[in-house]
Amino acid sequence: MVLAACGEAPDEEAETTSDTETTADAGADGEDATGGDTGEETAVAGGEDNSDFKACMVSDAGGFDDQSFNQGAYSGLLAAEESLGITKAEAESNSDAEFGPNIDAMVQQGCNYVIGVGFLLEDAIQAAAEANPDTNFGLLDSGFQDADFAPVELENGKPILFNTSEAAFLAGYLAAGMTETDKVATYGGLPIPSVQIFMDGFSDGVDAYNEDNGSAVELLGWDKEAQNGSFANTFDDQSQGASLGEQFISQGADIIMPVAGPVGLGTASVAEGTDTKLIWVDSDGFLTTEYGDLILTSVLKDMGPAVEATIKEGVDGAFTNEPYVGTLENEGVSLAPFHDFDAEVPQELKDKIAEYQEQIVSGELVVESPNAP
Numbered sequence: 001m002v003l004a005a006c007g008e009a010p011d012e013e014a015e016t017t018s019d020t021e022t023t024a025d026a027g028a029d030g031e032d033a034t035g036g037d038t039g040e041e042t043a044v045a046g047g048e049d050n051s052d053f054k055a056c057m058v059s060d061a062g063g064f065d066d067q068s069f070n071q072g073a074y075s076g077l078l079a080a081e082e083s084l085g086i087t088k089a090e091a092e093s094n095s096d097a098e099f100g101p102n103i104d105a106m107v108q109q110g111c112n113y114v115i116g117v118g119f120l121l122e123d124a125i126q127a128a129a130e131a132n133p134d135t136n137f138g139l140l141d142s143g144f145q146d147a148d149f150a151p152v153e154l155e156n157g158k159p160i161l162f163n164t165s166e167a168a169f170l171a172g173y174l175a176a177g178m179t180e181t182d183k184v185a186t187y188g189g190l191p192i193p194s195v196q197i198f199m200d201g202f203s204d205g206v207d208a209y210n211e212d213n214g215s216a217v218e219l220l221g222w223d224k225e226a227q228n229g230s231f232a233n234t235f236d237d238q239s240q241g242a243s244l245g246e247q248f249i250s251q252g253a254d255i256i257m258p259v260a261g262p263v264g265l266g267t268a269s270v271a272e273g274t275d276t277k278l279i280w281v282d283s284d285g286f287l288t289t290e291y292g293d294l295i296l297t298s299v300l301k302d303m304g305p306a307v308e309a310t311i312k313e314g315v316d317g318a319f320t321n322e323p324y325v326g327t328l329e330n331e332g333v334s335l336a337p338f339h340d341f342d343a344e345v346p347q348e349l350k351d352k353i354a355e356y357q358e359q360i361v362s363g364e365l366v367v368e369s370p371n372a373p
């Protein structure tokens with residue numbers, strides 16, 4: 001478990017890392033409603049006003065403009081502000097040491113619901129939830145656990161989880177069907193369950209393709225059975241992504257799936273000018289990065305709608321600690337379009353991927369991972 005301080009953040013820090021303003025809809029008088037304590041109403045689409053409900057978010061170290069995980073989660077907070085008329089606040093973390101102070105700053109600002117973005121915030125969110133029973137908390141990509149790592153339930157803590165192995169299976173099958181070198185690769189940011197679950201599914205997809213076609217596509221960077229592989233040991237140092245990308249390209253991999261947030265941008269930078277393609281994760285990298293011409297597809301984790309839905313539960317007075325789990329069936333995870341590569345993907349391969357998706361949704365095929373929620 002990652003230990004993080006939970007002391008109160010200085011007022012200056014809260015001011016510089018939080019945005020507590022909500023902006024009136026264009027149909028209103030044009031003035032802003034500030035904070036959540038002034039009593040001023042905020043006009044939103046449909047005339048709904050829940051400005052007395054304050055939803056807040058604390059990022060992982062990648063920040064809200066990471067073109068991946070944090071950005072996807074933050075889109076849900078923005079959507080809830082617009083659709084529900086809530087007040088919002090947020091704090092960007094630059095390091096693990098800021099998790100606890102940033103969460104405490106949100107509590108001190110009177111947030112009704114505080115969401116931590118990522119597995120690494122588990123300790124700090126859990127400590128805050130236990131210390132503040134009148135505030136509700138959400139945690140993306142992790143449940144809660146005791147000192148012996150046994151799962152625990154918190155009355156005011158909601159895990160927001162995603163079974164990304166299902167969509168990653170489809171990506172692995174696609175990669176194995178599209179490689180021209182018979183070598184594909186994946187690596188993670190840190191060896192944590194929310195990362196390794198992508199790699200597990202990807203591995204199974206490659207194996208399924210090999211079994212279906214009598215092929216011998218090799219996966220570099222991950223051994224599912226041993227739960228061992230390549231990691232950048234960071235989510236923000238792009239030079240590590242460049243180094244791993246160069247390593248895999250030199251070994252012959254022509255499709256790489258980084259599961260490492262902004263670190264993957266380093267891989268993209270060294271893939272330019274080569275025949276190497278990328279598979280992005282969390283968000284649609286074709287849309288969120290400048291490397292769309294390299295991105296074959298993305299394994300999507302639809303965090304925005306999940307975040308918005310849990311905020312709505314709070315607004316409606318219906319918050320529960322029951323985990324949300326995104327799957328292919330409920331469209332919480334999915335495979336992105338092939339965009340520029342659509343014409344290059346054989347129809348037979350597209351049809352097989354669609355068939356496997358139907359089997360996973362129906363339960364006929366279960367993608368198993370020791371890291372699944």
